[in-house]
Amino acid sequence: MALSFPNYSSSSPSNLPSPSSFKHHQRTTPSSILSSQNSFRHRFLKWVSIQSAKNQNLNAVCMQEALPSNETLKKLKDRSLPFAPPEECGNVVGFSTGKEECTVSITVVGASGDLAKKKIFPALFALYYEDCLPKHFTIFGYARSKMTDAELRNMVSKTLTCRIDKRENCSEKMNQFLKRCFYHSGQYDSEEHFVELDQKLKEHEAGRITNRLFYLSIPPNIFIDVVKCAGLSASSSNGWTRVIIEKPFGRDSESSAALTRGLKQYLEEDQIFRIDHYLGKELVENISVLRFSNLLFEPLWSRQYIRNMQFIFSEDFGTEGRGGYFDSYGIIRDIMQNHLLQILALFAMETPVSLDAEDIRNEKVKVLRSMRPLQLENVVIGQYRSHTKNGVTYAGYVDDKMVPKDSLTPTFAAAALFIDNARWDGVPFLMKAGKALHTRRAEIRVQFRHVPGSLYKKSFGKDLDQATNELVIRVQPDEAIYLKINNKVPGLGMRLDRSDLYLHYAARYSKEIPDAYERLLLDAIQGERRLFIRSDELDAAWKLFTPLLKELEEKKITPELYPFGSRGPVRAHYLAEKYNVQWGDLSTEHVHG
């Protein structure tokens, strides 16, 4: 372990069950050179994970018997060809590499919850539909409610959909998929119940090499219980066992660290897959491609040319009667500290040594650690109030039955962040996130400096910064990338205006863009950790926000009220003005259809 993750020490208090119970189990394989040597195996796994990075035909786990030589690998690749659909996922997980078949068992813990129904099961089906799951797999729903397999299937079936562009065999495929879905009812903290689950899983796995993935779609206060039970009683005996967890990962540095410590009693770092579903979004994935595979952008990617960056997230609805969870977290924890900060890190990080998960995450941690903790004076918070428009009244945040009447929880926040390193010194990174605003949108805006000594300055009026180039990456809705350039308006005069060099995904790519959860589930199954948050990353992220969050709470800072459906608190503009920035999302720019 030390070899792969020198930074982590898995502390294991002695009063707890054997910490290794959930950790990697060695498979006894004919080529025992590997199986007996932990460190070598990890080196191998690491080596394989390079190979198995997206679009490459190999997956780690079922190849433990293979000698890690390029030659073998190549052979395996060749052999895998008939199995691997070249189109999407390339490396079908657990394809048979020779002697024994692999299987994946995916247990959705909290199967009756909203996320499971809306996202996880549909994503699993989509992966199945695209032939991205191994030939044999088993899906188990686990929750407290009593349900039969048929009832689960019935519930799941309601939310399954086929891709718009691929409708053939849809219902047939659905039936096949549902046949692989099962349900087990149990308490989240009962080892006994997890033992029962283990038995059922074994039944379905039927002697194959087993890999097990647990998706914890449950409230954070029972994370550790489940991990403990699953770890002790339901982890794979001869393959890998991985656990996906969803935010919140604590609510500040301390609670987050406590959670991490708790998880690490039962899991190794590389078994923990902390999901930030924004990282699975197509255009967020594309950020690194844009930056590092195009010559055009990298020379411009520094304080010399970039004036500011903006990370904008807005929703056009409020808590809608489900404010209970939200009220104890607030928009800063819910959106900024994770989604927006993760995107910022991808944008601002130095070039990694390779596209390997560890190399990328190392760079992300570096840039996060170079950032200044947020200052209260660089933050604006807001909370939406009720608003009546055309006879329709939209409820205010505190009107939500789940929200205390005197709640000070921000539903909107804007912040200016700074990275004190050589590349970004002095460049403001502005973030803005809010609920109940006038649009639903997530975008990244890179505003460039003005042209020094511009020959055309007369054509631009007083403010040269009004006419600078801007790169916009619209993450949702209606994915697009565009670069605003100054251009001559065609005609006999010499008027300049801003036009866009525009890439509209819907027009360019006819295929439906997969949901973020599909990508992330597939990555977790493949052991690709690039898009998951490592423990030290999480620590670094919390460190930036914790002092501010504490101060907001201690000083009981009152959020500025803004009407439901508006553009948010006016003070966001004053914050931008302080750094001589204009929010880019408010200009009345040319809209593309």
Added chain:
Amino acid sequence: MATCSSSSFISPSSFNNDPTQLPKTLQKGLLLPIRRSNIPLLHIHSNSHLRKQFQSKCSNGYPLNAVHFQDEAEAKETTISITVVGASGDLAKKKIFPALFALFYEDCLPKHFTVFGYARSKLTDEELRNMISRTLTCRIDKRENCSDKMVQFLQRCFYHSGQYGSEENFLELDRKLKEKEAGRLPNRLFYLSIPPNIFVDAVRCASCCASSATGWTRVIVEKPFGRDSESSGELTRCLKQYLTEDQIFRIDHYLGKELVENLSVLRFSNLVFEPLWSRQYIRNVQLIFSEDFGVEGRGGYFDSYGIIRDIMQNHLLQILALFAMETPVSLDAEDIRNEKVKVLRSMRTLQLDDVVVGQYKGHTKGSKTYPSYTDDPTIPNHSLTATFAAAALFIDNARWDGVPFLMKAGKALHNRRAEIRVQFRHVPGNLYKGKFGMDMDEATNELVIRVQPDEAIYLTINNKIPGLGMRLDRSNLNLLYKARYPREIPDAYERLLLDAMAGERRLFIRSDELDAAWALFTPLLKELEEKKIAPELYPYGSRGPVGEHYLAAKYNIRWGDLTSDDS
């Protein structure tokens, strides 16, 4: 000097006055035409709302030069008389009169103006109007009052028949012009739409007998400006006997094209391009021109010039100069032209090794047979004239050392197109190199400026194909003019005529520029002719001779127009 000698009987300075040499009081009374210097006069206040309108609507954004005499014009109205010499020719009918009408339609002409057609054929005013009216069109997007406006325009058009070398005939023209000008302050513009061998004659006659007495007189000339350094130098010397440099407006109509004009805007008003504009990031630049038709029975002129003189030495080289020049001190014509001359003078003379010439041959496709170049009745059967050429040029300065500038121009190819392609280098130490296959240069960024048809700018970038895999492909960041700018783009001639009237010289070729351009091509042209280099034959309607690929390959380049990535 043969053509020039005919001028001996008139004062060479008759057209060439410098007002600074005369006391101001004298100027008014003089019959001699007075050249106004090109010092911008706009800073002198004027009450003329007409002029203001003229400026704001159509001035190109820069100070208008000397349309009026400020000191004495306060009370007097100005007028412009435009004489199209060679009015019955093709260019006049297809381009010049329609462009003048478009300017009139857009209110870009002064309130009072006169258009005269001048040619040898006997025509009445009515006949001229009739002829012109057939080629006038209104903008697609502005059809109101179109026929009204046409009638008004045609009423300002007149015809005078005369010989191109006859001073007497030009004197008659002068009298007619004066009549129309009716005591207003006259500025006169002559558009020489005639064969080059009579340029100097016409200039001499116009100068001695029909130049403006109190306003400016300017002459627009069309290519060819000679056929090598010597003949071009001589033409310039002859013109300068009657004209000063700033009265000569050498038109290169490619410079009036919207996207060529936009080239400087792109470069100098966007931060994102200038840092990339050098050998450090640009691998090569390609200037591509193709026509999908041959000489079609009108090869007489072409055969004595060839594609290199007809397209490369002027249009493509001008675009190259705009593309590659250093940042000028200002957008003033002289500042820009100074930079263009500099970059032209930094260029290496073309080498025969770096040039491929071709000539189209007949081709039968389906049931249709396309004739070869030499099948054309106007072409000698043994002609070696190039209808296609590709060349690699180099600029030996700090910015561009080692960057190949590839040019390609041809007739009778498979499509009609003019575009500029900037191919960038590959990303050093590319993290994604595993995704690109063998050749990193296949997946580089490219900036394409499509001048015609269907104007567009696009930037080819590498992008992740949406989906669960990690496959990359090239997508375009696109700006399609048609979609973004619904207004019709004006013809290049409109812009250039307007600029000539406004005294804006930015888009016209200065004499030293022309010299520098010929200096690059003359040795090659001579060598081609002396060695009788046979052009590589290519079928009518094909993509051109294969030799172009070997030329590109020599510099490790691929022609960008042959990939199927266009949108």
